[in-house]
Amino acid sequence: GAVVSQHPSRVICKSGTSVKIECRSLDFQATTMFWYRQFPKKSLMLMATSNEGSKATYEQGVEKDKFLINHASLTLSTLTVTSAHPEDSSFYICSARDSTGGGPQHFGDGTRLSIL
Amino acid sequence: SQKIEQNSEALNIQEGKTATLTCNYTNYSPAYLQWYRQDPGRGPVFLLLIRENEKEKRKERLKVTFDTTLKQSLFHITASQPADSATYLCALDNSSASKIIFGSGTRLSIRP
Numbered sequence: 001g002a003v004v005s006q007h008p009s010r011v012i013c014k015s016g017t018s019v020k021i022e023c024r025s026l027d028f029q030a031t032t033m034f035w036y037r038q039f040p041k042k043s044l045m046l047m048a049t050s051n052e053g054s055k056a057t058y059e060q061g062v063e064k065d066k067f068l069i070n071h072a073s074l075t076l077s078t079l080t081v082t083s084a085h086p087e088d089s090s091f092y093i094c095s096a097r098d099s100t101g102g103g104p105q106h107f108g109d110g111t112r113l114s115i116l
Numbered sequence: 117s118q119k120i121e122q123n124s125e126a127l128n129i130q131e132g133k134t135a136t137l138t139c140n141y142t143n144y145s146p147a148y149l150q151w152y153r154q155d156p157g158r159g160p161v162f163l164l165l166i167r168e169n170e171k172e173k174r175k176e177r178l179k180v181t182f183d184t185t186l187k188q189s190l191f192h193i194t195a196s197q198p199a200d201s202a203t204y205l206c207a208l209d210n211s212s213a214s215k216i217i218f219g220s221g222t223r224l225s226i227r228p
Binding site: 095104 | 150152157158159160161162165205207215216217218219220221223
């Protein structure tokens, strides 16, 4: 089956640090990758949609300068949380789709980000 | 605005019984409806997809129904087991938007 690898699984760092999270599709080419944020006992909140080679589309209220997304290839997307602060602490999850329209999303196992 | 509601935040049932989870939506015309399972600290895992022109879909002990008139989907797990305990998310996809909207999930607990 389609596998998405997300790394790192956990990050603890000081306020002001920038943190990069990688999302890779291991056995398929992802036409589209998605980045979500999830608060405890809440649903997935879509942050942005990224297509390979083009700028990411951010959801309303998500700061594009704060959450930098790069989708350099059909198998890799990165999310960089710049100058992270405690309020950025959350569970970040990526997903990838191997088809347009109707296909399921394949999720990574998430990154638990804790900013001290 | 578009809204998806999973009626129960939590559901507790006895092992062996059928678990039924509900997903309702408003202001949306999905072409597809999907169900995912999420375990604590993990990413969601895709379970089933049903199209707008399908009434029912089955996979092993899972059954999904999709009523576009009622704007509702039901997700059933028959002969439930403690290992089925997890949060279940419904998700709507209208295909053209290229993104999926998720419900808030139902936390299912199966007691032995």
